Amino acid sequence: MTLMITFDILTLLPEFFDSPLKQSVIGRSIESGILCVTLRNIRDYSTDKHRSVDSAPYGGGAGMVMRVEPVAAAIEAARAAAKALGKKATVILLTPQGEQFSHKKAVELSGLEYLVLVCGRYEGFDERIRGYVDLELSIGDYVLAGGEVAALAVIDAVGRLVPGVLGDIESVKHESFSDGALEYPQYTRPENYKGARVPEVLLSGNHALIDRWRSEQSRRRTLVRRPELSVGSDEFSGDDTKKNIK
Numbered sequence: 557m558t559l560m561i562t563f564d565i566l567t568l569l570p571e572f573f574d575s576p577l578k579q580s581v582i583g584r585s586i587e588s589g590i591l592c593v594t595l596r597n598i599r600d601y602s603t604d605k606h607r608s609v610d611s612a613p614y615g616g617g618a619g620m621v622m623r624v625e626p627v628a629a630a631i632e633a634a635r636a637a638a639k640a641l642g643k644k645a646t647v648i649l650l651t652p653q654g655e656q657f658s659h660k661k662a663v664e665l666s667g668l669e670y671l672v673l674v675c676g677r678y679e680g681f682d683e684r685i686r687g688y689v690d691l692e693l694s695i696g697d698y699v700l701a702g703g704e705v706a707a708l709a710v711i712d713a714v715g716r717l718v719p720g721v722l723g724d725i726e727s728v729k730h731e732s733f734s735d736g737a738l739e740y741p742q743y744t745r746p747e748n749y750k751g752a753r754v755p756e757v758l759l760s761g762n763h764a765l766i767d768r769w770r771s772e773q774s775r776r777r778t779l780v781r782r783p784e785l786s787v788g789s790d791e792f793s794g795d796d797t798k799k800n801i802k
């Protein structure tokens with residue numbers, strides 16, 4: 557049986573997703589049915605005369621707040637759609653106040669079958685919306701104009717982990733974060749670019765040596781660039797390739 561994952565996106569800007577979801581591996585996987593995307597316009601779930609989705613905050617203050625009724629109704633519609641397919645929905649609110657999204661989280665989510673991604677606009681959500689979601693995710697400590705870019709980041713990072721989305725499963729195994737460390741430096745043609753040479757070991761054909769060099773580089777690079785990811789040893793102090801960072 558092929559695994560398949562649905563992303564049910566709740567947004568006020570469905571057109572935002574038009575081009576990104578047509579591109580590259582994610583686009584092809586949607587085309588071939590490994591990934592499935594549903595777009596729901598939150599405004600369609602507003603029942604008042606003006607189909608309003610936001611309102612001024614109680615207590616005063618700047619900006620507008622997303623109203624609970626249309627968002628809760630859209631979430632309930634998404635949960636019902638999942639149920640009709642015999643699937644369990646996991647509802648995720650994209651917010652800078654959420655848990656930090658990570659590779660580990662992406663792996664976890666890639667094992668689920670129906671992800672509902674709730675994207676906000678305006679200054680924030682009515683707090684009561686939080687009662688309708690299973691999880692809150694942030695893609696970083698900065699404030700985006702809306703959750704759409706964050707939802708795309710989640711779709712991309714989770715989608716590419718679904719079996720069949722990437723041609724070469726090996727490339728996922730060795731990439732940064734897959735084993736809690738940054739990936740080793742990579743090189744391709746030419747061997748010599750304006751005097752910058754590919755490390756000799758990579759041309760040696762000795763795969764045991766290459767593997768050793770790569771895991772060493774991966775450890776050093778992690779220690780220098782992301783010490784908080786390093787476990788144990790602090791015996792390495794140099795990242796040979798740091799000078800190449802642009």
Ligand code: ADE
Pocket residue numbers: 650651652693694695696697698699700701702703706
């Ligand atoms: N919405 C606005 N900013 C965000 C962020 N940093 N992460 C997730 N959703 C957001």
